Amino acid sequence: MGNLASTYRHQGRWREAEGLEVQVMQMRKRVLGGEHPDTLTSMGNLASTYAHQGRWREAEELEVQVMQTMQRVLGGKHPHTLISMDHLASTYAQQGQWDKAEQLFFQVIQTRERVLGNKHPDTLVSMSNLASSYIRQGLWHEAAELEVQVMQTRKKVLGDEHPHVLTSMNNLASTYRHQGRSREAEKLNVQVMQTRKRVLGDEHPDTLISMSNLAATYSNQKRWREAEGLQVQVMQMRKRVLGCEHPSTLTSIDNLASTHCYQRQWVQAEALSMEVIQTKRRILGDEHPLTLLGMGNLAATYSKQGRWREAAKLEVQVMQTRKRVFGGEHPDTLTSMNNLAYTLKLQARQEEAIALMERCFQSRQQILGKHHPDTQSSRDALSSWQAE
Template structure:
């Protein structure tokens, strides 16, 4: 949270900080109550378009997001975005952040066209203000690719993902976490087109690099292992797929617990694969 720069802001910042603590603990209703209080008071004392007021509106929108209250989130994020456009300009970083937040909200509701429109705007603005190779610009481009991917527009998504991957390799290095994310995204796009050998090649690369750079038990490594296991299953390498997924499940049980939803989902898939393999051998 930004530091207060007036007595009025200072008077509300402690409440806002307490609300932030509640958010960090997942105590959404208590956080919401305080955020509404701070927002309404700052509207009166500072004005509806004051940066501190807008910050608190954005924080409340975030709390709604964490509760899946998309329409309420959307209403607040549109307010913040439009006000920042007027007050700060369409190219200001805070305005672009507001656009990014709203795009995610559209994305979460399956409003792909609306999300794509905002993401294209952000991407073009960041190319101009930050440069086409800036990390924030690359994030905007990558997010656009995800939106295209979710619409089944594989060729368009692939073209963008290759661009982001190659730029991140050059700017950040082949083993940077952002680069590995780009490689994994491209692999997923190949997988969804049934281009399993190409997907396998990239997933193997991500798994091995993640193990070295992040550790064998890191969540990103485990996700990559799971993706590779499913790829092997798709090309008929059942024994390899089962062994890898079994290893992944064992690590997840140790790291995040046996009752975590991700662990349960992977355990269920593993049981199905093992049962199918036994039936084949019988």
């Protein structure tokens, strides 16, 4: 059962994986006890499946149990305990609980540096995870600094073409892209893509991730045709290799739809968005983060065409679902509020738009910090609207 659940996970079939994992966990608790390593592994697997479905609170609840049990049974320095702390920290970060996430990441890094050394692969994974937390907070400089350190150490220890080195280069390229350092991002993206094609093959999932990242860098530079060309290739290969309903395939379709939208190719954008939303609803469910992201993208396509009523209707739905599932202060919920406020403004619903943007700005300032790009964007919009 555990092996089948693992297969479902790799296929992105989270609901089916969850059903089996619950059975395995309950059976192991009954037969082996709540503190047996195999029971804790089952709980960790189920938490991971919850996280992939955007069910952060349920994931957090399980991960806290696993971490506390491992600390008590195995000790605070045991590798499995440190892995459980890393997982919990990542879940905190996904929910925008930055202080808790950073505190745990720092603990893990310090312990691993002391026990394993600062060049050990596990230590570098923790540093990379902390960098990811910085990225979510818009702390690009801090993220880039850590990622350069991780990349250089991995190159020295593992060699230029090791998968972990290429992952570091990809992460750094993504950070450069967010900083507007497009040329540096592109150079790294191309290097990683070419190496992965040569070492892993054209259709390896990691190669396809590299191609997708390069397409994102092209999009940032408004090089829509080049982005589209790569995205079509990625989508077609993922359909062939992973299947039409795999989450990575659906993400590819979403990315391509967005590129069509930016090129004002409304018919293609809308058709792809509708197709991907229907599939996501069937496979992942109405409340999955990827389903809600797809609905948000379709709303953006409507908005760019001046179809503001349809856009607002979708945005309200996305915002309310995110509030219910993730909480009112989750970064994704605040993105929904921001988008809806803009649509209300376009409909000349000035007072509603300002009131919503005010709430969004205050929450972003509290959760993300006043220097986060999203907070600054909300503040600038609010100031501009109030001055009209």
